[in-house]
Amino acid sequence: MASIAIDFSGTMCIEPKIPQPMVAEENETRNRMKASEPSYLQHSHEEHIPENELRCDEKVTGTEALDKGYLEYGCSHYRRRCHIRAPCCNEIFNCRHCHNEAKNNICIDQKLRHDLPRHLVEKVLCSLCDTEQEVQQVCKNCGVCMGRYYCGICKLFDDDTSKEQYHCDGCGICRIGGSNNFFHCNKCGCCYSSLLKSSHPCVERAMHQDCPVCFEYLFESRNDVIALLCGHTIHKTCLEEMQEHFQYACPICSKSVCDMSKVWEKFDLEIAATPMPPYCENKMVWILCNDCGCNSEVKYHVVAHKCPNCKSYNTRQTRGGGR
Known part of the structure; x- marks a missing residue:
């Protein structure tokens, strides 16, 4: 059967109609091919490669080539089956962290030290066949998967998926x-x-x-x-x-980093057991509480000063008083 259609020139043309069984057979074949692809490749292609990123055109028929050398290559930072070429210095490294450690070493001239931005990596080399190529998950030469986790945005490869990486x-x-x-x-x-x-x-x-x-x-x-x-x-x-080292205050704002209520109770006992001499009994000082930010005038004590607002001893004396 065929259907009649009008083309853009206005003339009649015959448009062949694909028989329904043929369409079903083609869809079934496509589904079988997709199902045979390893799950980690399906996940990487769908979530981590933008549409404008280069994809591998080679068709891998089985998982043996993809898994060759799995977890056998890499560095202390990543298990992966590729190296990167740093565009900044045109040198080859296992990963950008290896580059940064080498190029920021104390032995390197300070003027020459630099980091490698992850997004600028454009070339990778397969660890198995040494083929240099555009950034992609599967080697275009030997068909090995260079990293089970792959992000085309960060140019990240990693075979150790137990880290549960995500972009x-x-x-x-x-x-x-x-x-x-x-x-x-x-x-x-x-x-x-x-x-x-x-x-x-x-x-x-x-x-x-x-x-x-x-x-x-x-x-x-x-x-x-x-x-x-x-x-x-x-x-x-x-x-x-x-x-x-018994430091429990934020280095930036000096607020307590955890619940210190039990410690403040011990301060209460210590102050009660340490009476001040008569000439200091009525001395008043102003304090600033690091926890609540309240300014208060309290009795001076050599051990610590308690904030009357939040009951914290994480305070500092701002000025003394004569009373």
């Missing part, structure tokens, strides 16, 4: 931990645990700053970052190191 459009980079476990806060400018979605205090661009202890840029840090009660951010290991 955050708000951050503009890839994160780990699973997209279902994190949310992006537009005001803070970063991803936080879903447990903090309704409770974390928002601070403008809180993650776009250096750690107040080690001074590493937090937004791109590969170490765990914690949001304090005040909203400021810090490395988890740096906070633990502070607590080992």
Whole structure:
């Protein structure tokens, strides 16, 4: 059977009609081909390669070629089956972190030190066949999958998918931990645990700053970052190191980083057991509470001064008094 149609010139033309069984057979064949593709490739193509990104034109018939060398290549940062060519210095590295460590080494002239922005990578080299090619997930020469997780935006390859990598459009980079476990806060400018979605205090661009202890840029840090009660951010290991030295105040705003009520009770007992000499009994001083921000006039004591508003001892003396 054929249907009659009018072409753009206005003349009659015969348009062949594909028999229905043929269409069904073609769809079934296409579905079988898609089902035979490894799931991690389907996921990567659908979610991490923009439409304008170059895709691999080679057809891989099985998973043996794709999985060759799986978890056998890579560096201390990623398990992957490719190297990158850094466009800034035209040198080859395992990953951008390897580049940054090498090019920011203390032995390098300070004027020559630099980082490699992840989005600028344009060329990769297959670790198995050394073929240099455009950034893509599957090697165009040997057909190996260069990374089970692949992001065409960040140019990221990683065979270790146990990290649960995902690309955050708000951050503009890839994160780990699973997209279902994190949310992006537009005001803070970063991803936080879903447990903090309704409770974390928002601070403008809180993650776009250096750690107040080690001074590493937090937004791109590969170490765990914690949001304090005040909203400021810090490395988890740096906070633990502070607590080992009995430092429990935020290095930026001096607010308490945890519930200190039990400690304040001990201060009450210590002050009660330490009476002041007669000439200081009625001395008054002004204090500023680091926790609630309240200014108060209180009795002077050599141990500590308690905020009458929030009952915190995290205070500082602003000026003395003569009474």
